[in-house]
Amino acid sequence: xxxxxxxEDKTFDEERALYGIKNVLVKNCRFDGPADGESAMKESxxxxxxxxxxxxxxxxxxxxxxxxLETTLTQNCRAALWYDSNIRIRNCTLGGIKALRECxxxxxxxxxxxxxxxxxxxxxxxxxxxxxxxxxxxxFEVEAADITGLKLKGKYSFQYGSNIQIRNSELDTKDAFxxxxxxTVRDSVIKSExxxxxxxxxxxxxxxxxxxxxxxxxxxxxLKNCTMExxxxxxxxxxxxxxxxxxxxxxxxxxSGKIKADEIGEIIMEDDIVNPSLSVIxxxx
Numbered sequence: 001x002x003x004x005x006x007x008e009d010k011t012f013d014e015e016r017a018l019y020g021i022k023n024v025l026v027k028n029c030r031f032d033g034p035a036d037g038e039s040a041m042k043e044s045x046x047x048x049x050x051x052x053x054x055x056x057x058x059x060x061x062x063x064x065x066x067x068x069l070e071t072t073l074t075q076n077c078r079a080a081l082w083y084d085s086n087i088r089i090r091n092c093t094l095g096g097i098k099a100l101r102e103c104x105x106x107x108x109x110x111x112x113x114x115x116x117x118x119x120x121x122x123x124x125x126x127x128x129x130x131x132x133x134x135x136x137x138x139x140f141e142v143e144a145a146d147i148t149g150l151k152l153k154g155k156y157s158f159q160y161g162s163n164i165q166i167r168n169s170e171l172d173t174k175d176a177f178x179x180x181x182x183x184t185v186r187d188s189v190i191k192s193e194x195x196x197x198x199x200x201x202x203x204x205x206x207x208x209x210x211x212x213x214x215x216x217x218x219x220x221x222x223l224k225n226c227t228m229e230x231x232x233x234x235x236x237x238x239x240x241x242x243x244x245x246x247x248x249x250x251x252x253x254x255x256s257g258k259i260k261a262d263e264i265g266e267i268i269m270e271d272d273i274v275n276p277s278l279s280v281i282x283x284x285x
Contacts, residue, residue, distance in 0.1 A: 013037055022046055031056045254279040
């Protein structure tokens with residue numbers, strides 16, 4: 001790519017140091033220093049940032065068409081990417097609270113993230129081979145996301161998200177997928193207390209599910225060829241179609257549908273709460 005300007009091996013700490021730059025390569029630069037300036041590249045476009053060190057707040061607000069490569073955003077680099085469009089982030093380390101918010105067209109490839117409130121209210125998101133080591137409420141209200149090879153450690157993930165596809169991932173996250181719509185997870189491990197409550201059209205296929213009281217108050221929940229471990233009081237007040245390999249510890253007050261498993265430790269159906277005739281619970285053994 002031909003750049004109008006290359007800015008290389010420099011240090012910036014002033015307010016809006018590179019405000020509004022266009023068609024520029026920023027390479028091996030540091031955004032740090034005593035002036036403690038904010039919003040370094042706000043309102044920029046057609047931007048490539050490579051091998052940089054970002055230690056100041058709000059560097060990429062209202063940015064359009066940017067590649068961010070091999071760059072470190074420290075814990076001090078809070079609220080780094082807001083209101084952006086067409087942003088590609090590769091081989092980066094992202095720290096700082098609220099790293100991405102209200103962006104459209106974001107891809108993350110081979111990144112490491114430690115950021116509370118990560119990827120809020122973003123649309124058209126692609127994530128591949130990325131590790132989130134710590135986050136609370138990641139992917140809140142995300143819309144249209146395609147995620148592969150994600151390793152996530154956090155709490156309250158994907159709440160109020162919609163139209164999400166997840167594959168080959170490892171999710172260790174309390175209260176995941178609450179109030180989501182149209183989410184499909186395949187070939188993944190999900191460790192989560194209170195998984196999927198109040199979701200609509202949540203489908204899990206070839207997944208290993210671990211944790212207490214999953215799938216309560218769900219609409220049109222589907223499990224295909226999944227295993228469930230330490231899953232007690234499952235499916236309360238849910239409409240569900242589930243085919244489970246192995247044992248479910250207990251099933252409680254299913255609203256409607258069919259559950260099929262090799263073994264169920266306890267079935268609790270309270271006639272004054274649900275109508276048992278609306279559900280079929282089948283044990284293979």
